[in-house]
Amino acid sequence: MAHKVVSLILGGGRGSRLYPLTQQRSKPAVPIAGKYRLVDIPISNCLNSGYNKIFVLTQFNSASLNTHIKNAYNFSIFSKGFVDILAAEQTNEGDRWFQGTADAVRRTHKHLLNVDYDYVLVLSGDQLYQMDYSALVDFHVQNGGHITIATIPVNVADATGFGILKANEANVITAFTEKPNKEEVLNWSSEVSSEMAKCGRNYLASMGIYVFSKGVLLNLLLANPGMDFGKEILPDAINKYKVLSYQFDGYWTDIGTIKSFFDANIGLTADVPDFNLFDETVFTRARMLPPSKVSGTTLNNTVIADGCILNADKLERSVIGIRSRIGEGTVIKSTYMMGSDHYEQLEEVIELGNTQKPPPVGVGERCYIENAILDKNCRIGNDVRIKGGPHLEDGDFQTHAICDGIVVVKKNAVISNGVSIGC
Known part of the structure; x- marks a missing residue:
């Protein structure tokens, strides 16, 4: 009844x-x-x-x-x-x-x-x-x-x-x-x-x-x-x-x-996750996004949302959110990248990629990121290293915070070329 x-x-x-x-x-x-x-x-x-x-x-x-x-x-x-x-x-x-x-x-x-x-x-x-x-x-x-x-x-x-x-x-x-x-x-x-x-x-x-x-x-x-x-x-x-x-x-x-x-x-990246997204329907806002495009990337236990452009070297045990962009040579492990609220035009991405002031929305080239959460609309430049872990003390900084060994890059934060966090 x-x-x-x-x-x-x-x-x-x-x-x-x-x-x-x-x-x-x-x-x-x-x-x-x-x-x-x-x-x-x-x-x-x-x-x-x-x-x-x-x-x-x-x-x-x-x-x-x-x-x-x-x-x-x-x-x-x-x-x-x-x-x-x-x-x-x-x-x-x-x-x-x-x-x-x-x-x-x-x-x-x-x-x-x-x-x-x-x-x-x-x-x-x-x-x-x-x-x-x-x-x-x-x-x-x-x-x-x-x-x-x-x-x-x-x-x-x-x-x-x-x-x-x-x-x-x-x-x-x-x-x-x-x-x-x-x-x-x-x-x-x-x-x-x-x-x-x-x-x-x-x-x-x-x-x-x-x-x-x-x-x-x-x-x-x-x-x-x-x-x-x-x-x-x-x-x-x-x-x-x-x-x-x-x-x-x-x-x-x-x-x-x-x-x-x-x-x-x-x-959610486990072979059979405890919370199964493929079981019951989870409703949300319907977005008219293109399918994700992956080029030359090794993927292992990774969840990828719609509208991403991924040229990374390797993605492992990570969740990649909508409209994410990741550059060549980058390795991301045990990270939740929330993605972006909007796309930048290709010409703008190329121009920002050359000047890096600021870098384009997304993660640049030759980066290494592990044990991190990247909030929406982050701009992470080239050759950036972010490594969370128990060796880090909790703290709140301009571009990021550290909580229980997890590096949380703040929404709209800009991480310049070559910056190292937790390494």
């Missing part, structure tokens, strides 16, 4: 742990896999699950996110589906920014009054996973839940970064704590599958994915002035409502840090 569901995707705050990728954009707008944005993941999961009434709540650095959603998700005039943006706004009820996940939903809840729904699906805009939300909603309905929290088993090291819960044999949550410390978390182990137990994943973590029955969400938000679901609303709700745990055993990662973002993207 199809259920009437409206989805709320939380656009996130400042995303400071993903700096400098969030210097000019919100977390859900960060490009992934060479051609998508993070927000495409929950939207695509919704559409693949048959849910096409979607609100995206935005606030910080939201211009590029708003533009992407406007250009990517346009339904037929005969469809009742929509992907609408709800931005933080000044109203008679308040003039401040959203103060947390629950506050964002509370202040935009009035927009649900014009939508026909029975269940509210609350999602995060900065996670990488594939889930059939209809199975989650079916579980919620069949078990008579007022609230259902999607959960995933994690190990003790990761447990301190999540909301951790305990559930009984009927999957009813009996206790919930947000980000317990190393000592507290030892008391929060749960019954999990034998496969998860063998991996040491004995702690049930909230995925930040919630289902609320109609009326329950608003009642909670009115009764509890708390600003955050995990810290305040949900711990209080388990004493008043039937709150269920829906265990998910697929691939899921929270894109919260540069390291997790880097690992998730490089993981």
